[in-house]
Amino acid sequence: MRRITSGTWLVLGLFALWEASARLGWVDSPNWPPVTEVVAALIRDSITGELPLRVGGSLWRMFSGLLAGGLAGVVVGLAFALVPVTARLFGVVVEALRPIPVPAVIPPLVLFLGLDDPMKITVVALTVFFPVLTNTMQGVRAVEVEAIAMGRTFGIGPWRRAAFIVLPACLPYVLAGLRVALGLALVVTVVAEMIAGEQGVGNYLVVMQFAGRAPEMYATVLLLAALGYALNRAFVTLEKRAIHWWFAMGR
Amino acid sequence: MLLELDAVTKEFPTRGGPPARIMDRVSLDVRAGEFMAVLGPSGCGKSTLLQMAAGLLPVTSGVVRVAGRPITAPPPEAVYVFQQYSRSLLPWRKVRDNVAFATEHRLGRKRAREAAEAPLEQVGLAGFGDHYPWQLSGGMQQRVAIARALAAEPALLLMDEPFSAVDALTRLDLHALVLEICTRRRLTVLLVTHDVEEAITLADRIALLTPRPTTVAEIIEVGIDRPRDPVATRELPRFLELRHALLDRLMTRHVA
Numbered sequence: 001m002r003r004i005t006s007g008t009w010l011v012l013g014l015f016a017l018w019e020a021s022a023r024l025g026w027v028d029s030p031n032w033p034p035v036t037e038v039v040a041a042l043i044r045d046s047i048t049g050e051l052p053l054r055v056g057g058s059l060w061r062m063f064s065g066l067l068a069g070g071l072a073g074v075v076v077g078l079a080f081a082l083v084p085v086t087a088r089l090f091g092v093v094v095e096a097l098r099p100i101p102v103p104a105v106i107p108p109l110v111l112f113l114g115l116d117d118p119m120k121i122t123v124v125a126l127t128v129f130f131p132v133l134t135n136t137m138q139g140v141r142a143v144e145v146e147a148i149a150m151g152r153t154f155g156i157g158p159w160r161r162a163a164f165i166v167l168p169a170c171l172p173y174v175l176a177g178l179r180v181a182l183g184l185a186l187v188v189t190v191v192a193e194m195i196a197g198e199q200g201v202g203n204y205l206v207v208m209q210f211a212g213r214a215p216e217m218y219a220t221v222l223l224l225a226a227l228g229y230a231l232n233r234a235f236v237t238l239e240k241r242a243i244h245w246w247f248a249m250g251r
Numbered sequence: 252m253l254l255e256l257d258a259v260t261k262e263f264p265t266r267g268g269p270p271a272r273i274m275d276r277v278s279l280d281v282r283a284g285e286f287m288a289v290l291g292p293s294g295c296g297k298s299t300l301l302q303m304a305a306g307l308l309p310v311t312s313g314v315v316r317v318a319g320r321p322i323t324a325p326p327p328e329a330v331y332v333f334q335q336y337s338r339s340l341l342p343w344r345k346v347r348d349n350v351a352f353a354t355e356h357r358l359g360r361k362r363a364r365e366a367a368e369a370p371l372e373q374v375g376l377a378g379f380g381d382h383y384p385w386q387l388s389g390g391m392q393q394r395v396a397i398a399r400a401l402a403a404e405p406a407l408l409l410m411d412e413p414f415s416a417v418d419a420l421t422r423l424d425l426h427a428l429v430l431e432i433c434t435r436r437r438l439t440v441l442l443v444t445h446d447v448e449e450a451i452t453l454a455d456r457i458a459l460l461t462p463r464p465t466t467v468a469e470i471i472e473v474g475i476d477r478p479r480d481p482v483a484t485r486e487l488p489r490f491l492e493l494r495h496a497l498l499d500r501l502m503t504r505h506v507a
Contacts, residue, residue, distance in 0.1 A: 144338040149307050152324075153331040154353045154403055164352070168343050245342045249385050 033215045041215035042223060051204070051223065058200035059227075061117060062189040065124020069185075070178055073129045074167075077136025077174075082162060094133070102127045102188055106195050115197035120189065127188045128181040135177030139170025172246045175239050182235055186228050252316070253328070253407055253439045254281040254304060259313035261299055274299060275464040276313065283406070286433055286440045288450035291460030292501055297443040298334070298411050300465070304441060305331040305409045317407065330405040334412040336396040340384040346395050347371065347380030353403040363402075370398040374428060390421035394428070401432065408433075410442045414449065426452055426481040434478060447497045451490055452481050459500060468500070 015035050021027045022034035045051040076094075080087040106123055113119035143166050151161040193202025201220060208216040240247060256279040262270035273296045281287045291297050302308035304315055306325040317326040325331075330353075333339040340349050347367050355363035371377055374394040384392050393413060400408060414422045430453060433440055444450050450457050457471045475489055484490055 144335075146333045146335050146338040147341065149302075149331065150333065150339040152307060153305060153329070154356075155325060155327055156356050160356055165341065168341070171343075243343070245383060245385070248383070249342060 030212075031214045033218065035218075037215045038218040038222065041213075042219035045216060045219065051201075051220075054199070054201050054204050055223065055227065058189050058193060058202065061120045061193075061200065062124055062185050064117075065121045065189070066128050066178075066182065066185050068121065069125035069128030070132050070181065072125065073132025073177070073181075074136050074174055076129075077133045078140065078162060078166065080133070081137045081140035082158075082166065094130075098130050103191055103195070106192055110196050116199065119196065120192045120199075123192045124185050124188050127184050128178075131180045131184070132174060132177040135173045135180075136170060139173025140166055142173065143169040172243050175243060179232070179235055179239070182231055183228065186224070186231065190224065252280045253283040253285075253318060254441060255279070255314075255316040256300075256304060257314040257316065259300070259303060259315060260311050261296070261303065261308075262311045270311075272464045275466050277460075277465060277467055279458055279467060279470075281407075281439060281441055283439055284437050286438075286442070286453055286455045288454035288457045289441065289443045289460060290447065290450045290457050290497065290501070291445065291465065292462055293445050295460050295462050296465045297445070297460065300460075301331070301409050301411050301441065301443045305329055307331065328405060329407040329409055330400040330403050332396055332400050332408065332410045332413045334415060336389070336393040336413070336416070337384070340392060340395060340399075342383065342385055344383075345380065346376065346382050346384060346387070349384060349395055350380075350399045350402050353399045367398070367402055370401040371395075373401060373432060374398045388421075390417045390425060393417060393425060397425075397428070397432075401436070406439060408438050408440045410440060412444055412446075413442075415444070415446070422449070423481050429453060430477075430479055430481065447494055447501065448485065448490075451475070451493050451497070452479065452484050457493075457497070459497065471497075 018035045022032050042051070076086075076090075080091065102123060105126065106119070109119045109122055113122060147165050147169060148161060151165050156164075189200070190202035190205070193200035194206050197203060201224060205217060205220045208214075208220065256277055258276040258278055259274060260272065260276055261274040262272045265271050277300060279287075279289075289297055289300060299308065303310050306315070306317075306322045306329070309323065314321050316322065317328050320326070341352065344352065347364055350367035350371055351360070351363035353363075354366055357363075358366060367380070368377070371380055374397050376391065376394050376398060379387065379391070379395075384395055387395065393416075396413070414425050417425065426449065429440075432438065440453075442450070442453060451473055454473055457473060459468045459471060460466070461468045471493070473489075473493065475484060475487060
């Protein structure tokens with residue numbers, strides 16, 4: 001067992017403050033239930049299967065978007081960096097689309113793709129695309145010229161050089177971009193679910209708000225906080241494995 | 252002739268002005284089985300010369316021929332060994348897989364890995380196949396790079412100051428290694444260096460370059476018998492005589 005750190009004590013203290021403020025009437029509002037009721041609601045909804053089902057759906061959409069947007073970001077980033085003509089052709093379009101706040105494209109996307117998975121996955125993919133693209137291009141610039149020339153001197157062709165020299169060499173940059181994208185992806189998934197359709201955690205949150213069921217609403221918020229934290233921790237663990245050489249070299 | 256440079260000229264564009272000519276009609280012939288060193292003051296474009304010989308850099312005018320064929324891309328006969336070994340080794344691959352990288356596009360992964368063992372043993376790194384390059388010392392990393400070059404079984408080895416980034420003792424060890432391998436494999440080598448003693452120790456002939464725009468000032472026969480020992484060779488009268496003459500030519504003591 002690891003010792004409980006001071007940071008954990010602070011979180012527990014805040015929960016205690018929350019409980020006291022509701023029980024002792026410091027905050028007097030029907031929308032401020034004690035944390036124990038929130039946790040009870042969380043457990044209740046988990047047992048009925050309602051929340052797990054919705055979280056599962058949200059995660060599925062998020063990871064589908066992450067995969068699609070991440071792949072597109074890497075492929076386009078490699079193309080832009082390795083084949084300058086593609087950057088000259090499409091670079092302006094990409095730069096023009098980048099500043100658009102992603103929630104703003106949800107209404108027009110609803111018209112074309114409907115309220116369900118295709119729209120939401122597209123929104124997440126769009127969100128993920130840009131940070132991965134930028135980082136991939138930066139990663140390609142950081143590849144050692146000697147490594148590329150080494151491939152050429154052994155008669156290794158351009159496709160194989162891209163796959164076996166450039167791509168692994170810029171993987172640390174791609175993963176850094178994906179880590180940023182992962183956080184954004186969760187946010188955007190929930191926002192998209194809140195705005196449109198009847199799926200996922202985001203929709204559940206809004207429904208509970210409208211129904212005036214404060215404990216369930218806060219339970220969902222708590223769950224999202226835990227989910228975001230867990231996703232980031234899991235990603236860091238996987239990253240350390242995938243590019244252990246990068247960390248070992250003290251980069 | 253295995254490698255011929257015929258009136259090779261190199262110009263680089265400059266901002267606004269006329270192109271800068273850094274190499275002016277350099278002609279050089281390297282015979283099969285010969286070890287030639289290219290010696291010149293720093294900044295004279297030695298690496299540029301070698302990269303053009305390797306087909307890694309286009310010439311502005313003139314011709315590079317390998318085994319009689321004019322080349323515009325890296326020829327299959329030649330392998331280039333880089334000065335910055337740590338940048339040319341792939342840090343995500345273990346030593347064995349780095350060596351296998353030279354051949355796996357031709358042999359396939361499995362056979363390339365098997366074929367990597369012999370060159371690793373030849374450079375004294377048997378048993379280090381499962382290490383990562385960054386776990387090894389600089390000298391050992393350069394040995395990995397040499398093993399990788401040998402794995403491709405080249406006829407011609409182009410070496411760009413390959414021993415300049417290691418300490419003096421390690422350098423002598425690597426000299427001994429290169430002397431032994433070149434004799435055993437009958438390799439043709441073009442070595443670029445600014446180290447006079449290294450050039451005399453290793454080479455059959457030394458091409459002395461001028462400062463920019465670079466031309467070949469003179470080609471000198473070393474005339475020391477093989478096999479050579481990198482330590483004992485340094486005490487021979489011929490070695491000392493050449494060392495004196497070459498240092499005299501290279502040092503800029505008459506420039507204020």
